[in-house]
Amino acid sequence: MSGAADDKLEFRTPSIEASKTPEPKYRLDGTEDGDATDDVYSRANPPRPGFTKNDQKDMYRMGKLQELKRNYRPLSALSFAVVLTCVWEYLLLANTQGLIDGGLAGLFWTYIWTFTGFGFVVLSLAEMASMAPISGGQYHWVSEFAPPRYQKFLSYVTGWMSTLSWQAGNASGSFLTGTIIQSLIVLNYPDTYNPQPYQGTLLVFAMVAVLYIVNVWGAEIWPKIQDGLMAIHILGFLTVLIVLWVCAPHQSANAVFTKFSNEGGWSSMGLSIMVGQITAIYALLGSDATAHIAEEVRDAGRYVPISIFWSYIGNGIMAIILLVTYLFSIESVDDAINDPSGYPFIYVLGTAVSKAGVNGITILILLLIIAANISWNASTARQTFAFARDNGLPFSKWIGHVNEKKQIPVNAIGLSCAITMLLSLINIGSATAFNAIISLQVCAIMLTYTVSIACVLYRRIAHPELIPTARWSLGKWGIPANTIGLVYVLFTFFWSFWPNTVPVTLDTFNWSVVLFLGVLLISLIMYFVQGRNIYVGPVTDVRAEIL
Template structure:
């Protein structure tokens, strides 16, 4: 492995000058070369500097925030120790995935991400079909992830109302209205304040870190703490599964959800200066830093949880709010929750931006219906405004599910995990295939894994398959229509739709990015 060195990060992240190219349009000479090799025109402003890219990736991933917000299933299926250790092995497993994705992002720094990498690395015989299906599932994953973040903000606001007014009876339609408000804020920021967000990335990173310090310190200092033996060895089974090992496997979905999305920076590659070098640095540094912050925050919360059963049955529906109640009064609970909501809202805004770029890129390669419209770039703002609108509309539609069934929306969260794991598995398997059989045809990478790269790729790929398998399991037993994980139905349905669209439209209009790439050839 060739890890980024400290000197490069400190010196070059602060200031990276261009070599004879327009600062806002083309980026560095390396960016010009990469875009030319991939056959893509520079349509966006490259106004995200390397340090801002690192901030973007860290704030969007928001590991410590999401591991606290989404801990319900982990506590239900595993208890304190189950939640802790499933996060530990999930973060390690994802580490192998992340560095593999970073390597591919260095080889082909494009907004397309997984489907583009499949198109470049797959066997010529299968690249068109595999790239097309991967593109559909990647769009599905990012759209579901964007919706899940907005949903969490809306329902947490309802939880705060319940803290202040115990008689409040939260309704699904009320939560959906809060989600709509969050989506509107996201749209306004990503269309009308995109330049401001690019300049504020370092401030957003400082906010992400400062809020983490406040929450961790308050829990450690003010909350009554459990013993270390309870936190590290007390496994519990509230899901009704036949064995403790099985229940912990099912509950690990909460930990996996907290580890997702650090590759979002790859989908912003066409707006980052010197993307071939600094996108992989941003992906890896942000992931491992976030993983450590997430572990500290999780341990603090578990120590501050006197009763797992009471936490699961809390009126707000969020075990982390129950933990806050142990540390402070009503005003303090509201304050601490607001401190978490601030970086989560920022994460949602950035998540929408990354999702819109990924959707735009696949439409640019004619992989989606209404591709020409979705691939339009606003000539004044140099932004994919139509793709941003589509992303907001899909988030709004998915939030409507909450009106009828919260269980159905929870399936969307699982769908985010499953679809993303599927896209990872295909892109990583194509990279492994090319390294084994045609290593001389791989374009050079300015950030690579060296001689250990193939082994790292294979380990990461095996973990992807492991996570994909468990993402479809229901959260408890006996399995009924209420506890069944409907993500498998949605996943298969969208997969079949992609096949139908491919047969009737895709195979006629979609050639895949590789047809425009200046390859080394087999």
């Protein structure tokens, strides 16, 4: 049989049983929108609040039962994405590398091209989230869109890399809150407080306790307060903006837009700028977060891609405005980089307001980061739960279990918290090693984007008739958007492994390349030892689309 024929067989009728109409087990009488029908979709899942007819259709096509409660409405889903990605906050807090490698102008221009290039990646992710609105995200999309002979293998490796990236990102957010608290103590008690790594780790443990409590016992309330958090996110943005506009000293426009610097010691300014772009990349990560809570969003096939795209646009534009203001307010790049707090933004705020003002603004930003961490942990747990549900992880039955009473993956939440605590222990022995684990977030997630976009591009070119219906579609712009997004993500993947400065020593080497290859090797070993026998990939559950 030809490859094309195999393709059609795999996608349209994965198995004879999968394409049959299931026996009616449940009806959705009493759903909020009155979608109680006797069609094929409403017979396949138990009733859950907010479970619309389109959700029924999507879950039926993907062969999954509706186990999670759909607590997120359209606005709260958008708010969730806006607060989780919190681009202007991360850009303000974590810009040291951009200032070292590129300076004022370098940080500005790398953000502009990153926002533009990554936008095509976000377009591709949003459309795939509409085609298959499911918590698995990238590994599920790869399973559906990859050539049949590679579906299982590529999906399995992508699932491991996605799990790795989200778990590393989960740890990085908690670590960031711990170090910010330490920086505030340094600011207020410079002569008596000497920050120790173990103290930062203990603060991470405290953050993890908050994450677990809110995501397990506050899961019902958390979606309801997302709109309020988004309002605080916007008010915080305006607060920082006005303070810097009115009170901070200002650089010239020539310095901000044309003055590059190479504090990292690279052989050329161009190379320094390429290395420094990791600041902008890190700030824009997490755009696919809403895809991983898709099974908890009402009418997910429409509103998940909307939240992915418009949160990216809204947050990205806010970050441009704040970045320009921030760069104009940096009186001395060297002093900002070498500030005792370890955070250039604290130096900048200190030139604008009193110590009390710095404390107040930093605490406001810290609260927003904590809110982002809670949502990030929720997305991380859902992605991990979904991959375990498809037998992609060790102890999958336990990890993929859904608490019947709470209708959330409690075990996956606990596991994600435990992994964050274990990773934070590394910081006690070596900050370099911990930072390398954090940088895994970038390279691992870029690999999942690469594979998923490449697969949907292949499917779009080779067999466009087999592309699932998307209610948020790129239409004729799909191939150009996917192509540009793929080229950009490969470009980013290459630069994510570079060290910050030269000469490279054991302390400055970017160990993420070693850890990345190590985890990749482990996933390959797991696949050939266990995965290929028990992991079949989500595509085997996909039913033919009934129009």
